[in-house]
Amino acid sequence: ADSIKIGFVSTFSGPTAVIGNDMRNSFELALDHLGRKIDGKPVEVIYEDDQQKPDIGKQKTEKLVQSDKVDFIVGYIWSNVLLASLKTAVDSKTFLISANAGPSQLAGELCSPYVFSTSWQNDQTPAAMGLYMNQKGVKSVFLIGPNYAAGKDMLAGVKSTFKGQVVGEEYTVWPSQLDFSAELTKARNSGAASIFVFYPGAAGVQFLNQYAQAGIKQQIPLYTAFTVDELSLPLQKDNAIGIPGAQEWVNDLPNAENKKFVEDYRKKYPGLRPTYYGAQAYDAAQLINSAVVAVKGDLTKKDAMKAAMEKADFKSLRGPFKYGNNHIPIQNFYLQDVVKDPDGQLSLKTVATIVKDDQDKFHDKCPMK
Amino acid sequence: MADPLLRVDNLVRRFGGITATDNLSMEVVPGELHAIIGPNGAGKTTLISQLTGQVMPNSGTIQFGGRDVTRLPSYKRSRLGLARSFQITSLLKDFSAIDNVALAAQAHDGHSFRFWGNARKEKHLRDAARAALERVGLGARAGVVVSQLSHGEQRELELAVALATRPQLLLLDEPMAGLGVTESARMVALLKDLRKEVTIVLVEHDMEAVFALADRITVLVYGRVIACDAPDAIRKHDEVKRAYLGEQHAVTRHG
Amino acid sequence: MAETLLEVDAIETCYGLSQVLFGLSLQINSGEMVALMGRNGMGKTTTIRSIMGLTPARAGAIRFAGAGVRGLPSYKIAKLGIGLVPEGRQIFPNLTVRENLVAASGNRQGASDPWTLDKIHVLFPRLAERGSNMGVTLSGGEQQMLAIGRALMTNPKLLILDEATEGLAPLIRDEIWNCLSMLKAQGQSVLVIDKNVGNLARIADRHYIIERGRTVWSGTSAQLMAEPDLQHRYLGI
Amino acid sequence: MYLVVEQLLNGLQFGLLLFLLAAGLTLVFGIMDFVNLAHGSLYMMGAYFAATFAAWTGSFVLGSVMALGATLLLGIALEYVALRHLYGRDHLDQVLATFGLILFFNDAVRLIWGPAGLALPLPAWLTVPVQIIPGIYYPAYRLAIIAVALAVAALLYIVVMRTRVGMLIRAGASNREMIGALGINIKLLFTLVFGLGAALAGLAGLMQAPILTVQIGMGENILILAFVIIVIGGIGSIRGAFLAAIFVGMIDTLGRAFLPDLLRKVLSGAAASTAAPALSSMLIYLLMAIVLVVRPEGLFPAAKR
Amino acid sequence: MMPKRNTSNAVAALLCAALVLLPVYSAVSGNIFILTLFTRIVIFALAAASLNLIMGYGGMMSFGHAAYLGIGGYAVGILATEGVGSGFIQWPVALAVSALFALVIGALSLRTRGVYFIMITLAFAQMAYYVASALSRYGGDDGLTIYKRSDFAGLINLSDRTQFYYFCLACLFGGLYLIWRIVNSRFGLVVQGVRSNEQRMQAIGFHANRYRLVCFVIAGAICGLAGALLANNTDFVSPAVMYWTRSGDLMVMVILGGMGSLFGPVLGAIVYLLLEELLSQFTEYTGLILGPVLLLIVVFARGGIMGLLGRMSRG
Numbered sequence A: 001a002d003s004i005k006i007g008f009v010s011t012f013s014g015p016t017a018v019i020g021n022d023m024r025n026s027f028e029l030a031l032d033h034l035g036r037k038i039d040g041k042p043v044e045v046i047y048e049d050d051q052q053k054p055d056i057g058k059q060k061t062e063k064l065v066q067s068d069k070v071d072f073i074v075g076y077i078w079s080n081v082l083l084a085s086l087k088t089a090v091d092s093k094t095f096l097i098s099a100n101a102g103p104s105q106l107a108g109e110l111c112s113p114y115v116f117s118t119s120w121q122n123d124q125t126p127a128a129m130g131l132y133m134n135q136k137g138v139k140s141v142f143l144i145g146p147n148y149a150a151g152k153d154m155l156a157g158v159k160s161t162f163k164g165q166v167v168g169e170e171y172t173v174w175p176s177q178l179d180f181s182a183e184l185t186k187a188r189n190s191g192a193a194s195i196f197v198f199y200p201g202a203a204g205v206q207f208l209n210q211y212a213q214a215g216i217k218q219q220i221p222l223y224t225a226f227t228v229d230e231l232s233l234p235l236q237k238d239n240a241i242g243i244p245g246a247q248e249w250v251n252d253l254p255n256a257e258n259k260k261f262v263e264d265y266r267k268k269y270p271g272l273r274p275t276y277y278g279a280q281a282y283d284a285a286q287l288i289n290s291a292v293v294a295v296k297g298d299l300t301k302k303d304a305m306k307a308a309m310e311k312a313d314f315k316s317l318r319g320p321f322k323y324g325n326n327h328i329p330i331q332n333f334y335l336q337d338v339v340k341d342p343d344g345q346l347s348l349k350t351v352a353t354i355v356k357d358d359q360d361k362f363h364d365k366c367p368m369k
Numbered sequence B: 001m002a003d004p005l006l007r008v009d010n011l012v013r014r015f016g017g018i019t020a021t022d023n024l025s026m027e028v029v030p031g032e033l034h035a036i037i038g039p040n041g042a043g044k045t046t047l048i049s050q051l052t053g054q055v056m057p058n059s060g061t062i063q064f065g066g067r068d069v070t071r072l073p074s075y076k077r078s079r080l081g082l083a084r085s086f087q088i089t090s091l092l093k094d095f096s097a098i099d100n101v102a103l104a105a106q107a108h109d110g111h112s113f114r115f116w117g118n119a120r121k122e123k124h125l126r127d128a129a130r131a132a133l134e135r136v137g138l139g140a141r142a143g144v145v146v147s148q149l150s151h152g153e154q155r156e157l158e159l160a161v162a163l164a165t166r167p168q169l170l171l172l173d174e175p176m177a178g179l180g181v182t183e184s185a186r187m188v189a190l191l192k193d194l195r196k197e198v199t200i201v202l203v204e205h206d207m208e209a210v211f212a213l214a215d216r217i218t219v220l221v222y223g224r225v226i227a228c229d230a231p232d233a234i235r236k237h238d239e240v241k242r243a244y245l246g247e248q249h250a251v252t253r254h255g
Numbered sequence C: 001m002a003e004t005l006l007e008v009d010a011i012e013t014c015y016g017l018s019q020v021l022f023g024l025s026l027q028i029n030s031g032e033m034v035a036l037m038g039r040n041g042m043g044k045t046t047t048i049r050s051i052m053g054l055t056p057a058r059a060g061a062i063r064f065a066g067a068g069v070r071g072l073p074s075y076k077i078a079k080l081g082i083g084l085v086p087e088g089r090q091i092f093p094n095l096t097v098r099e100n101l102v103a104a105s106g107n108r109q110g111a112s113d114p115w116t117l118d119k120i121h122v123l124f125p126r127l128a129e130r131g132s133n134m135g136v137t138l139s140g141g142e143q144q145m146l147a148i149g150r151a152l153m154t155n156p157k158l159l160i161l162d163e164a165t166e167g168l169a170p171l172i173r174d175e176i177w178n179c180l181s182m183l184k185a186q187g188q189s190v191l192v193i194d195k196n197v198g199n200l201a202r203i204a205d206r207h208y209i210i211e212r213g214r215t216v217w218s219g220t221s222a223q224l225m226a227e228p229d230l231q232h233r234y235l236g237i
Numbered sequence D: 001m002y003l004v005v006e007q008l009l010n011g012l013q014f015g016l017l018l019f020l021l022a023a024g025l026t027l028v029f030g031i032m033d034f035v036n037l038a039h040g041s042l043y044m045m046g047a048y049f050a051a052t053f054a055a056w057t058g059s060f061v062l063g064s065v066m067a068l069g070a071t072l073l074l075g076i077a078l079e080y081v082a083l084r085h086l087y088g089r090d091h092l093d094q095v096l097a098t099f100g101l102i103l104f105f106n107d108a109v110r111l112i113w114g115p116a117g118l119a120l121p122l123p124a125w126l127t128v129p130v131q132i133i134p135g136i137y138y139p140a141y142r143l144a145i146i147a148v149a150l151a152v153a154a155l156l157y158i159v160v161m162r163t164r165v166g167m168l169i170r171a172g173a174s175n176r177e178m179i180g181a182l183g184i185n186i187k188l189l190f191t192l193v194f195g196l197g198a199a200l201a202g203l204a205g206l207m208q209a210p211i212l213t214v215q216i217g218m219g220e221n222i223l224i225l226a227f228v229i230i231v232i233g234g235i236g237s238i239r240g241a242f243l244a245a246i247f248v249g250m251i252d253t254l255g256r257a258f259l260p261d262l263l264r265k266v267l268s269g270a271a272a273s274t275a276a277p278a279l280s281s282m283l284i285y286l287l288m289a290i291v292l293v294v295r296p297e298g299l300f301p302a303a304k305r
Numbered sequence E: 001m002m003p004k005r006n007t008s009n010a011v012a013a014l015l016c017a018a019l020v021l022l023p024v025y026s027a028v029s030g031n032i033f034i035l036t037l038f039t040r041i042v043i044f045a046l047a048a049a050s051l052n053l054i055m056g057y058g059g060m061m062s063f064g065h066a067a068y069l070g071i072g073g074y075a076v077g078i079l080a081t082e083g084v085g086s087g088f089i090q091w092p093v094a095l096a097v098s099a100l101f102a103l104v105i106g107a108l109s110l111r112t113r114g115v116y117f118i119m120i121t122l123a124f125a126q127m128a129y130y131v132a133s134a135l136s137r138y139g140g141d142d143g144l145t146i147y148k149r150s151d152f153a154g155l156i157n158l159s160d161r162t163q164f165y166y167f168c169l170a171c172l173f174g175g176l177y178l179i180w181r182i183v184n185s186r187f188g189l190v191v192q193g194v195r196s197n198e199q200r201m202q203a204i205g206f207h208a209n210r211y212r213l214v215c216f217v218i219a220g221a222i223c224g225l226a227g228a229l230l231a232n233n234t235d236f237v238s239p240a241v242m243y244w245t246r247s248g249d250l251m252v253m254v255i256l257g258g259m260g261s262l263f264g265p266v267l268g269a270i271v272y273l274l275l276e277e278l279l280s281q282f283t284e285y286t287g288l289i290l291g292p293v294l295l296l297i298v299v300f301a302r303g304g305i306m307g308l309l310g311r312m313s314r315g
């Protein structure tokens, strides 16, 4: 082929389109940085909207593989969409790079030579938060999360590393619960020294609103994973100040690539700020570039490309990392906090490194060695 | 006198504070045409509805053919041979006239858990339906969708549907209402003919028709039976005159 | 004679593709009581519906109190002063009896002695007893009374009754006829459809006979009674 | 004990919040008998308008008032252009048409405001917790919601059940043709009532914005909840909707608060901790199913048609 | 009874022919994706047709029909996970479980009418959704991957794209034929009569709810079949297929195509899903177009697309 074709499956409609847009923005920026060429060949990207529905995601993946005959598929915010689409890609031996979703199956029994991740396995982030809480000497915690697979994984992730006492654990109705006062009341009355929550997107805004309005913010500190990010921050405003979270990428990580990325992103998309979703998508583009360059553009050499990608031989925005046997990054996790910029804007800031070279705990189950 | 076909004992039905049927007892013997008359709101329709099971009584019993049917649901009573027409027309509006009647014939035939054959091509159902339509004078309108029939035609269709279930006891709630003069006369003739085959309970405000047809007349006022007798006696009954007939009908006779 | 109140001139009306009225005409003068007769399905109700704008006429003209009303929405026609007692009663099932009477009531024409709830209750004591019952729970005859009462409560210039005595007990029916003659005596204009030719001939001034959507005869009560042949031919008596 | 009282309060106030969300729909669906799935969209528009106007004017109250007017107009326009053709049609036609409107509004909002959602910050005087009983603090804003919900309930009840206009709406819903033949301009009346319903939707949207979110699709889950409440209460009954909302709010809150502990008492730990969250997710639907199986026309059936 | 609808019959015939010939076109043009796309459309058409049986003919507006898609799918998926790969076991089980679920739901729901029925079916479907989300052994909310499609002892290979398509198409045509026969049978007339006027049907001797329930169960089973097909098509099943918006999609397909007409739902599924797919090719804001289109169709084309075609042929 005389161009590199990349399919990009993400969510571009509905409320979560905000994530898809950010991923696309960053991916486009990565292509700009690559001169919109990979190994001298023009790049063509086909963006497809999965509407956050597994069967649509699968259909779009099929379209990309069968109809557009793409060389790489990138994207996937949601675990269930990824899992539904995985087989199509693997069966056709098309390289798939998950730029966000990290279900345990992907790290374990469903790992594949053709599948790489530029994000993490779901449990890693909350586990890092648990470690941080140990470091801070938190004695006890009350866990609250949505009642669905990722929610349960997140709470289990904290529990796997947190050494203190878990005084209570509440699951709320997903995605439709409006009111958290019952849970907040319970948490306050439990006497726990801290609360941990996982609420992505709008639910996170909602939770923080109610947490602050109920006056609990002054009483019990909150720890989070995937609850405060650059997308929710403008809506959470002051409610988010002082609420720590764990992440593998923060906008102020001190490496040259990251500085350029954040600066150019703000320039190219005025009013917007990049997120870890975008950083992961950016890395996916770089990962593809590294593979294509390694085989000098001969995309039929799948094995060589796989070998090249396994080296993670590119300048990742999070700094260097290695791939595990299951193609999931072995990487650092950082503590992030919300602070006011000099210009009065709220933004995220790296406070500490919680854990270095963390590997997910499912890699043993992956048959690839 | 023969054993009653229908026997009602001490029936009571209340709606909130209103007692629509007040300790009512009556009998209908096989072969008679038994008219029920009474002022508006006397409880005639409520009585019919209790007989056919659309309304359940608060107390009392209803026996049909020697069997206690007080608590049977309406579809079971229909299968025992009780059929009614509705005062306020109740038909399958988006079906043709003949389909309405054929369904009634099908109900009489039993066997409706048949999933395969085309029911509209079953000759005996269609023939039975056509015959019933002819009988009420709607033969020419068989294919017309009910919602396109005029009010009077729908009233006639009500009767055809009831007939098609081949009942033993036919309960007619104001079959003449809405019929023109010609059609009324035709209906009277039809009922005269029908009574030879089937026992009929007739609720009607058309006194000419009632006096021309009835063997016996029961008069209801406020849910109670105030009289039950042969037409001539009813015509002269003072209380009935006062409560219901007025002077005019006491003297004129159907011509 | 008195001025023309309603004039229907050669109207044609269809339900979908099937035409029901073929150039039907009639006329009602102020203070007059006119009867519309014909066998079942000949188009009486359709005529009323066309006048009221419920099933608009496709051609012809309808004038009420001097104004052309064909093509107007039905509420405007009604507001000009037509009160309808429709075929099949059409009371509001989810309103109480009292609400049914009150909801659309009014004295738009400024009648000097308007109908009130009390007057209706005198006419139909039954309705007073059932005042707080839902319309749907009324007996057939009670619903009919309610429909008549409801129309009267709008104090119309022209009262249209489509089979208003259907299902009423003989005593009440007599009452209605008496009431109609009383109304007429007070100068109320009435258009009435009923199957009781005897009573109609007694109190109506003029009659129209409809056959298949056309006016085939019109004349006074005396003329009608004088022609038994006519009654036989068109009304089947 | 304190805990129980506090949770009861939570339940009550959540119930009233739910009533506020359901109020507009009670009018349009319960009384006018129009199945308006786009009610959720109007609710979303209310929140977006309020957030936008509040940002322009810098005042929460002013922004809210402007947003109310805007949703009223939007509702009227919507009714006038499209929905008035659908009264008296099959409920399913209304479902399809208004489903189309949901799609439209979601994308229109995304086009105009972007996918990110908006914030509607509260004025400071509404953010302080208030001590209502000694020892129990309540967010001031939630008290404001309670007050608004009660006011809306009273208003609706009086307008619909006690005024001529209410009679006419109910009559028009059951038989449009006849009410027209009695001289009432039912089209105009319905347009205005629909507008009022839209304004109530907008009010609910903007009132919830500070505690929930201003997001695309925010109306959809709430829409189902509002339908659930109206159906449990009995379609057409304002009193029913009011009581059902409180009932649902209570059961939902108390269920989530106490069910897990109760289950842990009767089931083994592991079984309880899987069953409890699943059960509390289903609670509202379970509740509705039970109510309808026992009382097929809801708790307080309005007059039968 | 109905006036002859020549245009709509012609459209239906054309439609069938096109569906049958589609793989040929796909092979000749080399456009594989169109086959994949239409496999999904055909499956949804079957589900919509089953919904039409209860909604269009039976007057039972179920807002929980997607539950059967999930149940059929999970029957296949769970059996596959547990090592039972034979279609001869999986499929009958899928049908039976769907039918059973319909029986229970139906028996409870049929106490209600109208909007109450809509809401109670919704409630049950939502409960099914939450139960599936709680099945952590079978993937919970993330869904269940099906590693191997149903095995029919070599009679047919579901992993072959064309064979699978024809298999789905055969199911659709079989389903439609069945529905057609049922609708015109004695049973079908009773069900339609009950839709039209329940009181009247009871009064002439039909136990309305018994007929309704049987109809409800049949439709549930057919939709369960569609669910089994869908699971095989996606190689995946997740609670998301049962969410209420999915039931809404099915309703939209039925109403859009034309309720109570045999081919309406098929047409509805094709138009709705194709429109969705095509619009998404050139705009991200599909709703801005799709929404008003739906609205216009309702306002101007009573009886959906089929109704429109019917009116065109009558002039």
Ligand SMILES: Nc1ncnc2c1ncn2[C@@H]1O[C@H](COP(=O)(O)OP(=O)(O)OP(=O)(O)O)[C@@H](O)[C@H]1O
Pocket: B147, B148, B149, B150, B151, B152, B153, B178, B180, C015, C018, C020, C038, C039, C040, C041, C042, C043, C044, C045, C046, C047, C087
């Ligand atoms: N909605 C309708 N659609 C189609 N045709 C109709 C409709 N309503 C009435 N018709 C037809 O129009 C003709 C006239 O009906 P109309 O109701 O005006 O008769 P009518 O004289 O009032 O009869 P009746 O005394 O039975 O009430 C009838 O043949 C009837 O079948």
Ligand SMILES: Nc1ncnc2c1ncn2[C@@H]1O[C@H](COP(=O)(O)OP(=O)(O)OP(=O)(O)O)[C@@H](O)[C@H]1O
Pocket: B015, B016, B018, B020, B038, B039, B040, B041, B042, B043, B044, B045, B046, B047, B087, C130, C133, C137, C138, C139, C140, C141, C142, C167, C169
């Ligand atoms: N469901 C109900 N709820 C309350 N009251 C009812 C109900 N059904 C009937 N009634 C009342 O019971 C009384 C008897 O009604 P019914 O219909 O039996 O009278 P009827 O004798 O048939 O009168 P008509 O001759 O006017 O048809 C009426 O006063 C009516 O208002």
Ligand SMILES: [Mg+2]
Pocket: B044, B045, B046, B087, C139, C140, C141
């Ligand atoms: Mg009666």
Ligand SMILES: [Mg+2]
Pocket: B150, B151, C044, C045, C046, C087
């Ligand atoms: Mg008539």
